[in-house]
Amino acid sequence: MSRQITPFLFLIPTFLLVTIFVLFPIVNTIYISFLNQEGEFVGLGNYVEIFSRKDFWNPQALLEGKLHSYGALIHNGIWVLIHLPLSLFFGLLLAVLLREVKGGAIIKSIIFLGMVIPLIVGGILLRFIYDDHAGILNGFLRVVGLESLARTWTAFPQTILIALIFGSVWIWVGFSMIVYSAGLEGIPVELFEAAKIDGASRWRTFWRITVPMLRPATIVVVTMTILWELKIFDIVWIIQRGGPGAASNVMALDMYMDAFFNIPPNYGTAAAIATILTIFTFGIATYMVYQMVKS
């Protein structure tokens, strides 16, 4: 009996830490999401309120064909739809290209710098990159004859969200590249040799061997990238604070505004947004872990 119990005893310290610093805050946040500013129980009132706010949920703008301001929840969804495939694609592409290139390790290190710098710094860099007068992007557009596209991309509601997403890809691609690089190193060389002997083309080898063998790495990249996209805050805040209007608003920023800018602070609605975020992230993470275990 003691031999069955002993392993669990060793888990107690970890369980205590997780309970205090993870489980309790989550449960407490969910509890607060059912309270109003006076601390009274209001049921789902906070959830109803946030979904009634156009800066959080505005699908009508999307249905009307407007080019911006769909609400934070939808903006996060757009972020996932664009940012995820781009991060996967460029991460894999760079990992494959730099695998057998002289100095590839150095180039990978430079690309990885985006992950190393603080996100606030990354946001400030993006502000300059997108600036009409001082930005390298607009300078490039002018050089190649696309001056009509030159503008301060982060100043306009039609372009700020996509500008932030592309900027985020630039910052995040280092992570996916590194994970895929590690994944590529783990593929047995014999598989490629066998494919070569059988006369498989490079493209066929890539699709039939490399990509399937990178499935565990892909699961990791997808999981972490989606979590990043749902929690994005820093670069949004530093560039335009969710503006202009509410064109770049995201859930984390909405939560932040409710908790710290409202007078008095509205912890109830902030907790409601945090709970929604938790449900999304928990669901995605659980599914992905299941996929990892299964594979």
Added chain:
Amino acid sequence: MMSIGNRTIDWILAILLIIVIIVSGIGVYYSSAIIDKLDEMSTTQAQDYASLLAAISSSSATTESLLEALLDAISGLNISLPLAVIASASPTLGDIPLTVSFKAVPIGGTPPYSFEWNFDDETATSIERNPTHNYTTAGTYTATVTVTDSGQGTALDSLTITTTSAEELVVFSLWSGAEEQNFEQVLANFTETTGISVRHIGYTTEELLITVPTQLRAGVAIADIIMAPWSSWILNLAGEGYLTSVDNLIDTTKFPQTYLDQVTANNRIWATPFKVSGKPGFWYRESFFANNSLTVPTTYEEFETLLGTIQAIPGVEAPIASGNGVGWPLSDTTEAFIIGLGEGGYQLQLDLIFGDEQFNSTVVKDVFEELASLLQAGYFSVPDDFAAQVARVWDGTYGMYFQGSFITAFEPFASNLDDVGFFPLPETTGVTGAVDYAIIPALTDHPIEAGELMTFLAGAEAQEIMVGLGGFLASNIDVPDSAYGPIDLEVLQFMRTVTVVPDLDDAVGGAFQQAFWNWLKLLWVDPNTDLDTLLQTLQDAWTPPPF
């Protein structure tokens, strides 16, 4: 065979011995130098005596032993010298409470001697020759000893004792660049006067807005004084019990009542007005106007004509530069139009602040429609970095820039004030006067020192220093007009001709301020924004100001 360790020790000992020899030699040199000097005195006594005493007093090599050597040398030379005294103290610099040992060495005259020490800190004098005194307040003191000989001759000597506070005050503000440098000069003046060290930390708007309340709610006050322009934010902190009232720290008669009213609640004043920033109007380069034959408008029609004229000048991207940042430059501009064009003039701004007028009312929409029409005509630039726009106005990319009076502290304006001018929105009846206040968190670890700094900042002396550095209008009415540079005086004189009203978003604060800034950013780049939606959003975000 000697180990490596032993050899190392040998080297160390050898080096120490050499150092001792050198130091001893220096001591012998100085002693003999004084004696040689005394030999010279036998032939040029009167002239060298004073210089000898001065040299000894200022010599860093002077110690008690050297003074004793001097006395022995004098007695050995049988020289009759006038009465003098040399004062010394140890230490002369340190943190309070500082216990200082004073020594007086009388020279010449006719013994016996009597002594009187004055320590310059309003405590009792001492008649001991070598007293010990305890300084308990930070500051710079001149301790003086007076020696009297039997012939009733007197002589005195003084030395400076500097006591500092071991504590260091921390001050938060939003200032950076030239404003920060100027403010730090004022703080340095305070330190020099009181011995209390002060460290200034510049914060961004969002850092100050968010971080400070979070710290205070967590029971922590990192800053001892915080400079902030948001009266609503200040009063909300006061309402939560996080601030110390300043009624007993400042002379309230020295400030315009309108400045104090914005930070008064429950009959107590919670902040000290420090800096006033007028938002007087459109700043321009006078030579740009002269070179392009432009004239300052006196009516709104002339203003519109001016905008069209500037827009047509080759090389000009837009007549009016728009600043970015978090959105406040746009809100300043908008408020000028509310005050200048709104029905009721400055009263409309006040009504919006206190909720006596709705944002989605016709009178407000009329103002925004006029503003939108100017934006649609391309008269305003796309918002860009606030400071960078100053340079672009200077180089002619833009014709003018609506800004506060602090713009005169920014380059290239600051170095070319002779070529800088401003004009208000024509026919305006009011102007926004933003006040930067100083507050003391109730949780500060240094309430007494913070109070001293607060009193200093409220005073005319500190504010006159800032005025002299430029880009600063004093809140203290005792600062004379003569302290101002020409352009700042011009702003001040203009503000006396109109009604000064609070900054709209600073006064209301909270979520309204963020909404106001964000939606103005949208309006600026998309002038076709639905104004009904914009104004309704602002109305929904409005909450009553706490004052």
